[in-house]
Structure formats: C-alpha cells, structure tokens
Amino acid sequence: MSATLSLPSRFARNRVSTGGAVLLFVILLAIAVQPFAGTDPNAIDLLALNAPPSAAHWLGTDGVGRDVLARVLTGGALSLEIACGAAALSLLIGFAIGALAALGGKAADSAVMRFVDLVMTLPPVVLLLVLASITGPGIGATVLVIGLLSWPVTARMIRARLLELRERDFVIASYGMGARLPHIMRRHALPNCVDILVVTATLQIASNVLLEAGLSFLGLGVPPPAASWGNMLNTARSTAVLVQYPWQWLAPSIALLLTTLAINFTGDGLRTALDPRSRSR
Numbered sequence: 001m002s003a004t005l006s007l008p009s010r011f012a013r014n015r016v017s018t019g020g021a022v023l024l025f026v027i028l029l030a031i032a033v034q035p036f037a038g039t040d041p042n043a044i045d046l047l048a049l050n051a052p053p054s055a056a057h058w059l060g061t062d063g064v065g066r067d068v069l070a071r072v073l074t075g076g077a078l079s080l081e082i083a084c085g086a087a088a089l090s091l092l093i094g095f096a097i098g099a100l101a102a103l104g105g106k107a108a109d110s111a112v113m114r115f116v117d118l119v120m121t122l123p124p125v126v127l128l129l130v131l132a133s134i135t136g137p138g139i140g141a142t143v144l145v146i147g148l149l150s151w152p153v154t155a156r157m158i159r160a161r162l163l164e165l166r167e168r169d170f171v172i173a174s175y176g177m178g179a180r181l182p183h184i185m186r187r188h189a190l191p192n193c194v195d196i197l198v199v200t201a202t203l204q205i206a207s208n209v210l211l212e213a214g215l216s217f218l219g220l221g222v223p224p225p226a227a228s229w230g231n232m233l234n235t236a237r238s239t240a241v242l243v244q245y246p247w248q249w250l251a252p253s254i255a256l257l258l259t260t261l262a263i264n265f266t267g268d269g270l271r272t273a274l275d276p277r278s279r280s281r
Helices: 007-012 015-036 068-103 106-121 124-135 139-149 151-165 169-176 181-189 191-217 229-235 239-244 247-274
Strands: none
Touching: 007 015, 007 247, 015 068, 015 247, 068 106, 068 139, 068 151, 068 181, 068 191, 068 229, 068 247, 106 151, 124 139, 124 191, 139 151, 139 191, 151 181, 151 191, 169 181, 181 191, 191 229, 191 247, 229 247, 239 247
16 A cells, blocks of 8 residues: 655655755845844954954954855855856756757757767866856856856756657647647646756756855956855965964855755755655655
8 A cells, every 4th residue: 555645745754855954944044134134244344353253243254354144144145146047047058958859850859969968078167167267257157157067967867858758649749739849848848847957956056056156266256345155265265364263264164065065955855755756655
C-alpha cells in the first residue's frame, strides 16, 4: 500500500534540506530588515576606524569607519540580486536553446548542440575573466557575464527532457493541428520542464553568489563604494587586516559560506522532492 506525499511533505522528510531552508529564511529576513535599521552601509565614522565589535557596531567597522554588519547585509542583498538575475538570464537562454534543439528538427538539433558543445569546451574561468574584462565592472555587466556563462548545462537538461516529450501523442497532435514552435514551447515544453528549471535555478543561484564574489574580489564585479561580499574581502586582503582586524574578513566570509550552503541544501531538497520516485513510499 503506497501513500502519495505532497511536495512540502517530501521536502520536510530531508532534515538537512529543511535546516538549509530555515537558515536561508533567516538570512533573507536579516537582509530584508537591514534597510529599516537606520544604519547607512556607506556612512563614514572617523571616530571609529577599525573599531572592534561593540554595542554601537555589532560586527565592528572597517578601515574608514563603515559599519561591517550593515555592509554585510547590504552586500548580501546585492549579491543575491545579481545571482538571481544571472540565474534568470541563464535559464531563459538555456530553455530557449534546449527547446529549439529538441523541437526544431534534426538540422536545428545538430547545429545547436554543436554550438553548446563548443561553449562547454571553453575554460569557464578564462571565459568569465575575458567577458568581465570586456564589459567592465558594474551590476548589470556582472549579471550579463555570469548569465552568459552558465546556460549550456540547462540547455542540455531541457533538450533531454523534451526529446522524450516530443514523442507524446498530445505534442504530435498539436503539430498535426498546425501549431508552431513558439506555441509548443509555451503550451507543452515549459510546463513539463518546471521541475528542472526550479532545481537548476536554486543551485545556480548558489554558484552565482560565489562567481559574483570572485569577480568583485578581483575588481571586475561590483565597484566600490557599493557593498559586496567580494569587494569587502578584497578590501580586507592585506596582512595587517587579516591579523589585527579579523572581523572585517570573517563576517563576509561566514555570510558567503552560510548562504551558499543554505541555498545548496534547499536545492538538494527540492530536487529530491520533485523526483517522481519520491512521491510514494
């Protein structure tokens, strides 16, 4: 006798993923509350340069007297904004290309997949740095660079799903009634790929947070004075700061670690919950 479990129930069975979702909720709540806290992340306090954690500044200040906690939370909001925007761009490109390959015929499939193979053979780190150096630093440029880097895997997964879907009777009937490719993609392909897109988006957001931090650390992402976990670590990279003022690099490092872990755990839980094999016990 098998009982069908709902999506929340299947997700809740994985305690690690549930813990990750709770942690992610706490992080997002803290980031959302920051604008109402009344602390300007770019405000300079010349009387509190490199101040240690205290009642006035819970995580201390940096070398020019800016509140570290405010900058960590503001930087988290910006990092997640960039990561989500890049994931959305990547999923849009990946879905369109994967659907075109699967539903556009043999010639389109061959041409598109050879292009995907070509993109996947390029060294991702080198390609990332080249694109970032071309576009220059900036929020929009960072979203564009990261989004253009991570779509090939999504395209392959979408193609694999739709190769099986295109043989279904309702898709064949739609073609027989004169439906064109955009209609097939919107009416049949997209609803049947929602699970892939949701899980891929979640895992890509975690990866994109790390990519954005890396680019900002190298000076190719979010430009100062805007706060980002990457450029905060770049500011604190000197030996004197590492040894004498550890709160300046520990705070963004721990925030980066906890956020990526929480998103990854949540994504793993969603992947398991959306797996058809987990719907019955």
